[in-house]
Amino acid sequence: MDLGKVLHALSDPVRLGIVMRLYREGEASCGALDAGRSKSTMSHHFRVLREAGLVQTRAEGVTHMNALRLDSLQAAFPGLLEAVVAAASRTGDEA
Numbered sequence: 001m002d003l004g005k006v007l008h009a010l011s012d013p014v015r016l017g018i019v020m021r022l023y024r025e026g027e028a029s030c031g032a033l034d035a036g037r038s039k040s041t042m043s044h045h046f047r048v049l050r051e052a053g054l055v056q057t058r059a060e061g062v063t064h065m066n067a068l069r070l071d072s073l074q075a076a077f078p079g080l081l082e083a084v085v086a087a088a089s090r091t092g093d094e095a
Contacts, residue, residue: 019081028066053069
């Protein structure tokens, strides 16, 4: 896991919003997280999150379920995700 890729992924308000929601809910489908955005736009955001190592996606029938890779993130960067979530919650930066 590369810190630069993680921070880049978290720097976008849409991706930060996805991460915040997954942090609160644990798991959600792509459709539940799209907020009316196009499928191609959301595919791009999920690809960036997956490549950074923040999110894992699994197929459940025709639905793709997403969850944060909390254990891997905590092992690589202890406290980083909690700090980002806390800061975004205070400033209202989630999308």
